[in-house]
Amino acid sequence: MLDLHLYQSLGEALRAALDKWPNEICLIEADRDRENHRLTYAQFRDMALPFARALQDSGFQPGSRAAILMTNQSKWLISAYAIFYCGGILVPIDYKLTAAEQLQILARCKAEVLIVEHHLWRALVQVKDAPQSEVTTALVIEAPADAAMVGAKRWEEFQSPAKPVFATRRLKDPACIVYSSGTGGRPKGCVLTHENYLEQCIALTSLFPFWPGVRYLSILPTNHAIDFMVGFIGPFVCGATVVHLRTLRPEYVREAFSKYKITYVTLVPLVLKNLERGLRERFDALPKTKRRILDWLIDLNRSLTRKKPRLGVSRKLLGSVHKPFGGELRAIFVGGAFTEPATLQFFYDLGIPVGNGYGCTEAGTVITLNDFHPFRADTVGKPLPGVEVSVINADADGIGEIKVRGKTVMSHYLDDPEMTAETIVAGSLMTGDLGRFDSTGHLQLFGRKKNMIVTEEGKNIYPEDVETVFEGLPVKEFCVFAANYLWPARTMVGEKLVIVLRPEEGQPFATAARANLEERNRRLVNYKRIHGYLLWERDFPRTAAMKIKRGVLAEEIRAAMPRTAVASL
Amino acid sequence: MPTTPTIEQTVEQVLALASAHFKVPRAELSPDDDFFKKLGISSLQVLDLLTRVESHFGIELPDYELQGVSDFRTLAQRIQARL
Numbered sequence: 001m002l003d004l005h006l007y008q009s010l011g012e013a014l015r016a017a018l019d020k021w022p023n024e025i026c027l028i029e030a031d032r033d034r035e036n037h038r039l040t041y042a043q044f045r046d047m048a049l050p051f052a053r054a055l056q057d058s059g060f061q062p063g064s065r066a067a068i069l070m071t072n073q074s075k076w077l078i079s080a081y082a083i084f085y086c087g088g089i090l091v092p093i094d095y096k097l098t099a100a101e102q103l104q105i106l107a108r109c110k111a112e113v114l115i116v117e118h119h120l121w122r123a124l125v126q127v128k129d130a131p132q133s134e135v136t137t138a139l140v141i142e143a144p145a146d147a148a149m150v151g152a153k154r155w156e157e158f159q160s161p162a163k164p165v166f167a168t169r170r171l172k173d174p175a176c177i178v179y180s181s182g183t184g185g186r187p188k189g190c191v192l193t194h195e196n197y198l199e200q201c202i203a204l205t206s207l208f209p210f211w212p213g214v215r216y217l218s219i220l221p222t223n224h225a226i227d228f229m230v231g232f233i234g235p236f237v238c239g240a241t242v243v244h245l246r247t248l249r250p251e252y253v254r255e256a257f258s259k260y261k262i263t264y265v266t267l268v269p270l271v272l273k274n275l276e277r278g279l280r281e282r283f284d285a286l287p288k289t290k291r292r293i294l295d296w297l298i299d300l301n302r303s304l305t306r307k308k309p310r311l312g313v314s315r316k317l318l319g320s321v322h323k324p325f326g327g328e329l330r331a332i333f334v335g336g337a338f339t340e341p342a343t344l345q346f347f348y349d350l351g352i353p354v355g356n357g358y359g360c361t362e363a364g365t366v367i368t369l370n371d372f373h374p375f376r377a378d379t380v381g382k383p384l385p386g387v388e389v390s391v392i393n394a395d396a397d398g399i400g401e402i403k404v405r406g407k408t409v410m411s412h413y414l415d416d417p418e419m420t421a422e423t424i425v426a427g428s429l430m431t432g433d434l435g436r437f438d439s440t441g442h443l444q445l446f447g448r449k450k451n452m453i454v455t456e457e458g459k460n461i462y463p464e465d466v467e468t469v470f471e472g473l474p475v476k477e478f479c480v481f482a483a484n485y486l487w488p489a490r491t492m493v494g495e496k497l498v499i500v501l502r503p504e505e506g507q508p509f510a511t512a513a514r515a516n517l518e519e520r521n522r523r524l525v526n527y528k529r530i531h532g533y534l535l536w537e538r539d540f541p542r543t544a545a546m547k548i549k550r551g552v553l554a555e556e557i558r559a560a561m562p563r564t565a566v567a568s569l
Numbered sequence: 570m571p572t573t574p575t576i577e578q579t580v581e582q583v584l585a586l587a588s589a590h591f592k593v594p595r596a597e598l599s600p601d602d603d604f605f606k607k608l609g610i611s612s613l614q615v616l617d618l619l620t621r622v623e624s625h626f627g628i629e630l631p632d633y634e635l636q637g638v639s640d641f642r643t644l645a646q647r648i649q650a651r652l
Contacts, residue, residue, distance in 0.1 A: 032629070071633065096636065119633050247632050249616045274613050457612065526605045526612065526639060 001210065001238040004202050009169035009194040011084030013237050018045040018081075021239035024212045028260060029074045031246035037074045041239070044078060050159035052082035055113065057160050058137050062087025062167040065177070066113035067106055067135075069093040069120050072222050072244045075141050075155065077232055079115045084175070087167025088113075091177045091189075092223035099123035100130075105179050105187055107131035109414065115155065118143045125150045171195035177414050178225055180361045181460045189414030192225075196364040199407040201233050203384040207371055208264070208331065208355065210238035215328075217243045217256060217265040224458075225365040226335045230266055250274070257326040266333040269343070270456035272354065276343050279321070279350075294318075302349045307374050314351020321350050331355050335366075336458020338445060338492035341377035348375050357381050358445060362429050364408035368443045379442035380435075384408070389443065391435055398436045399446045399490070404429040434490075445492055451485040451550060453495035455527045463497055466528050469520050470499065474513050477502045477540050479548050480530060486554050487563040496531035498566050500557065502540060509535055518569055532566040573652050579626075580645040586621050587641065600642040622648060 002020065007013040018026075022042035029037040039047070060066065066083045068090065070076045083090045091109045093102050095117070103124060106114065114135045116124070121140045124130075138152035169175075175194045179187045210216070218231035235242050243260045245252055256262065267275070283294060301317050304310060311330060315322045322329070332347065333355040347354045357369035358380035367389060370381035383389040387406040394400035405428045412420040423430055432450040435443050452462045463480035470478055483489075483496045499517070503509045514533075521529050536557065541549040574582070580600045588595040591608045598607065604615065615635060622644075623630055628651045638644050 095633075098637070119631070249620055249632070250613065251617075251620060270611060271613060274611070522603055522606075522639075525637065526603075 001205055004198045004237060007198060008171050009084065009087075009173065010175050010197055010233060011081070011087065011166070011169060013198065014081050014084060014233075015166065017041065017236045017239065021212060024239050025241045026236060026239075027074045027077065027242055027244065028215075029244045029246065030252075030256065030260075032252060036246070039074060044074075044081070048078045048081045048085065049164055050161060051078065051155075052085040053160040053162050053164035054158045055082060055086050055088070055137075056164050057162075058113075060086050060088060060113055060137075062169065063089065063173075064113070065089045065091055065109060065111040066115065067091040067093050067109060067111040068223070069095055069102060069114065069116040069124075070141065070222075071095050071117060071246070072218050072227070072231075073117075073246060074244060075115075076222050077236075077242070079139075079155075080232070082164075083113075085164060085166055087169050089174050089177060091179075092228060093179065094223050095120055095221060099127045101187075103127055103130045103133065105189075106135065107133045108187065109177050109179070109189060110134045112136050114138045115141070116152075117141045118147060121152065122147075169194055171198070172411070174411060176228070178223075178228075178361050181462060181465065188416070188419065190361045191411045191414050192361075192364055193411050196408050196410060197229065197233060199386060200229060200364040200366065200384075201237060203386050203408070204229065204366060204369070205234060205238065206385055207369060208333075210235050210240040210264075212239035214238070214240035214263040215243055215260050216240060217245075217253075217260070217262045219245070219248060219253065219271075220266050220268065220336065220458075224336070225361045226266055226333075226359075229365050230264070230333060254324065257329065258324065259326075261326045261328040263328055263330050264333065265329070266335055268336040268456065268458040269334060269339040270337075270458075272332065272334050272339060272347075273343055273456070276346050279346075298349050301351050305348070305351065305375075309348075309351070309353045309372050309375070311351065318351050322352070325352065331372075333357075335359070337454045337456055340493055344375075344377040348377065358433075358435075358443060360431060362410045362423065363387070363404050363406075363431075364410065366408075367402075367404050367431075370442075376440075376442050379438065379444050381443065382441050383443070391437060394436070399434055400436070401449060402431045402433045402435045402443070404431060446490040447484055447488055447492060448482075451482050451554070453482045453484070453497060454492070455495070457527055459527050461497065461528055466497065466524055466530065469523050470517070473501070473516060473520065474504070474507075475501045475509070476504045477548075479540060479550065479553060481550070481554060481557075483531070483563065483566065486557050497529075499530045499533045500536050500553070501533055502536050502538070521569060530569065532568045534561065534566050536561075574649075576645060576649050579649050579652070580642055582625065583622065583641050583645045583648065586625055587618060590618050590621055598641065600645070601640050603639050604641060604644075605639055626652060628652065 018041045023040055026041045026044050027039045066088050091111050093105050118140050139155040139158050140152045141155040172193050174191045176192045177189045179189050216235045220227040297317050301314050304313055331353045339356050344354045344356055353372050357366050359366040368381045368383050390403050391400040392403050409429045433448050434446045454460050467480050479500045483498050541552045584598045634647045
């Protein structure tokens, strides 16, 4: 791989990679049984540079911001490289958000350029009363010939033959502004520097190296910090290949493993558990004798891999299990949310190590990672090289808030000095997560201090953000909480939201009101829905400005009612 | 020449496919049901249904067409637009 210590910016490192491996394949883009693109590093460069020059001709300068709103595909990475080549700041926007949410981020980040896939563009232009953005150039990908462009240009036609000018950047300059959900519908823009990314990449590749020939299957959205690092920067600076699938239906994903001989992939816990379920069903369907042999082989593999993974041995012993994964899979990474130890152990025993870890966008993605020496399903691994992690204000059990310090910690939240000051204290990132180190230096997680949940799909949900939909409920007042915030459970599994309802005096919460609550709940996307409700007979404590004192209310509820008082919806 | 089915027919066919795929009696499903709740499935399992839908109707339905859709009727409308 490249020696990343030699470079000052992502643009510089990527440029060196494109020059170093001109004939290696960097990108494969498949759509069902078709292959849309198979690009070498040289072809990638030849597609990116005319685009970069056109950006420069349109007035895009070093320090200018460009947003990308796209599903995973080759043009995402080509556009990103062009932005870095021009010295621009990239703002990846989550394509799974609603159009209104995307427009809100677009307005906040002050991007001048928007690069967007056609179906997402179509949704954006339909939003009424959109907030004012500073976008002067909108470039739409794959717009049909008869599409209404509404002032936008076609990405495919946006190129200039002249050579673009490479813009140098310094380590501390911002590279990306990555938005994660925040309270009160206020997305937080994490400003990550070139140094943040380069240091993170050095640390990750020291544990899990890539090289030419390695194929990474990019499934998590590239706008997410994990895929941006592991499905773009990491493979590219090592001359490896990224495989994109335009449809993520389970059967096409399964097929891709063997078709493209995938080496690494990252999944969210939900998908990993789905894979586990499928394998368990397959095992259960085996005739008794075959099943007994399989169980014996799994036991044998477990004892042979106790100290470290032995891929060659596992593939020989459990060939029938490894074959559907293509036979070349070295590890699955899991990220975005907490994964149950039993699931991790299940795969490890089959000879498929799952690299579980812990991280957040504010810390440049990964903070701790399991290094498999030995594998520990009950922890989230050790701190990455160069990342200092400590537990502060620990209780009698050694559990306290996780604090992170190092070159991977973000610079600040965009235009939010108050939140930055709350989150980065004396140069350390206060994560709001609770953990404990064991005697071998592995970190274990025990829930959160924060009133929020993370779903198995890796979605961060803040209670305040779902409350709007319940405005108008026939109750005196209401408030949404993370159940584990009301009743700390020392776990990060199965996190749920509950709504606390204060009925009007003398008006019991009747069937009609419950139906009303259920109807409103259905308006939310499935992963944001509340799980149950709790009836509360006292007025909520409020500030002078009439804001609910959530912390105080939570304490009152905790003291008066058990978790079992929640009625399921 | 085959004629395009009406939206009602498409809804009916989607319900029949979901009933067969997830092994839920057809009589228990209605067009406006929230399929996540009714079938007790995840967003991933819904993607499985799309393949059945594609081969049944002979269309290609990009994954994004399912974004924000949680009831059978809306899914049928998305299919109808591509018939």
